[in-house]
Amino acid sequence: MDNHCTFKIWHKKKKEYINCKFPICKNQSNLTVCEIHLPLNEIGPHGKMVLCPECQDKMGEDTLKRHLDKCKLKSSQNKNKKRKITADDNTIITPRIWVKNSLKITDIPETIIQKIENIVNMNYEKFNIQISKRLLYDERIISTDFNNIYPKEQLIGKNSKNIFQEISIFENAKNLNLIFMNDNNDENGKNCFKINKQNEDEDEDKNEDKNENENENEKIIEKEKEEKENNNNNNNNNNRNNNIIVELGCGAAELSKTFQIGCKNHSSHILIDRMQYSSKNKFDKDINDKLKKLNQSKGLNNFLIRDVIDIKDMTMTNYIKENQEKEENNKIIFISKHLCGNALDLSIDKIISYYQYLKKKNITRNNKVSMIVATCCHYLLNSTTYCNFDYIQEILNITREEFDYMIRLTSWGTLKDTESNHYKLGKKIKYILDKGRCEFLKSHGFKNVEMVEYIDSTYTKENTLIIAYN
Structure with a gap:
């Protein structure tokens, strides 16, 4: 015995009526249809079949409250979209007609x-x-x-x-x-880079003059000062990056x-x-x-x-x-x-x-x-x-x-x-x-x-x- 819904649906491509593919649901009148195609006021698996007052979709009474929350949220979002037409500064930089180039x-x-x-x-x-x-x-x-x-x-x-x-x-x-990269990772990365660089410098400096060592230290100090200044500027407002x-x-x-x-x-x-x-x-x-x-x-x-x-x-x-x-x-x-x-x-x-x-x-x-x-x-x-x-x-x-x-x-x-x-x-x-x-x-x-x-x-x-x- 076929357990699929017997409700007929018009198929656009085949241009004929076909059976709904959803399974038959339990209902009070033992109708051979799915929950979607149960008539209004019929008692189905989720209670009495009613219409949503917002979108007019049909559903069980038990699911209506949860559906209404989503439905109202969706309708409010659609209303907001209608207001999103003006530019941020209420000006149009270059008023143009947006049409497709249909030339071949x-x-x-x-x-x-x-x-x-x-x-x-x-x-x-x-x-x-x-x-x-x-x-x-x-x-x-x-x-x-x-x-x-x-x-x-x-x-x-x-x-x-x-x-x-x-x-x-x-x-x-x-x-x-x-x-911005991850602040913590960046700081750790910078510190590791400096430590590694200093270690490498120590090995190399054994064969180099003290003047080169002093120049490198000065560069590192200058970089640290620049980073501190940049951090201070960034933190003037709060803060969080x-x-x-x-x-x-x-x-x-x-x-x-x-x-x-x-x-x-x-x-x-x-x-x-x-x-x-x-x-x-x-x-x-x-x-x-x-x-x-x-x-x-x-x-x-x-x-x-x-x-x-x-x-x-x-x-x-x-x-x-x-x-x-x-x-x-x-x-x-x-x-x-x-x-x-x-x-x-x-x-x-x-x-x-x-x-x-x-x-x-x-x-x-x-x-x-x-x-x-x-x-x-x-x-x-x-x-x-x-x-x-x-x-x-x-x-x-x-x-x-x-x-x-x-x-x-x-x-x-x-x-x-x-x-x-x-x-x-x-x-x-x-x-x-x-x-x-x-x-x-x-x-x-x-x-x-x-x-x-x-x-x-x-x-x-x-x-x-x-x-x-x-």
Whole structure:
């Protein structure tokens, strides 16, 4: 005898009615249906079937109270999201219409492609594009900073590309001091380094003059003074050093997980994505469990927030409390492994907006804002979505229509044939667009902005980071 529910459901693909696959539940009238399809007022395994007054879902009376708590919380969150439209400083830096570039390369006349190629090749050097190369994912880095948490099979398999990208992004942020490392570990590390250095010096100094010894001691004393001064400056406000990691277009938050491991769990996380991920509970739980343990043992206030919201609608002041901005030392770093097309330009607007908000409040000294983002999918941009069209137009002297055509050619920059003219042209245009973004960040208050090749092109052709900090 079939124990499955006999309720008929319309199947969209098969275009016919099929039986529900849930098992039959116990009920007062012995109906051959599951609990979901029991009629109202029927007595099921969880009591009388009733409707939720909030969402009108049907359920057993025994589960209604627990469901209502979640339902009310969800509805209040949705109401809050509707209010998250204004920027942090109530200004819009560059009002633009966010539309996708729907052009196809086959639609572009050959004469226009030739014209764009000539313009780009003639003026490329005027942009003075400098790209540093920092591929930071070797075995030594993985073993020291990540305690060999990745099995060897994973480092040579299909997932190795993603792991190496995440590690290299973290290491680039760490090397530029965009994040606080574990205070206790850092102090111990520094002390060990000094002791070891002194021991090495003692062995070497047996064969060296006293003058060299005195010079080295002076350098060590100077370094110690500098460190004390820096610590005093950092502690003027309180204090506690916080890493606040904001991952934009986070998906399953794998990059945040890498940052959490690298920071030895001394980090708070704000996860932003406009899509709801079914796997988020698993990944977020891993991060959250570690944060809670550390908070309990060390008395910290690290947190995790996931918001299902479009980047253009997010407001940073909804996530970071005002007293935390004023009283604590925060390194707020915006990260993303790949921000497609205009998502990066939207993010740049929001990062600048938040930085200006902190500047107006005169709290940038203890709130250091930075970004480290991998760019991709430039072909989705157009002249209205791109943040710095005027800068490109001034150098290349092209119309908006020609600029839209030029953007579409960036898809050639991911071709496998790296020796072809198409690949070289596509790559140059990608670099020009990223350079324009860098200049836009500089013009809005970020003193240090650079482009970095962070992973070998054999792993991915989209291998450029934009890094901005003060």
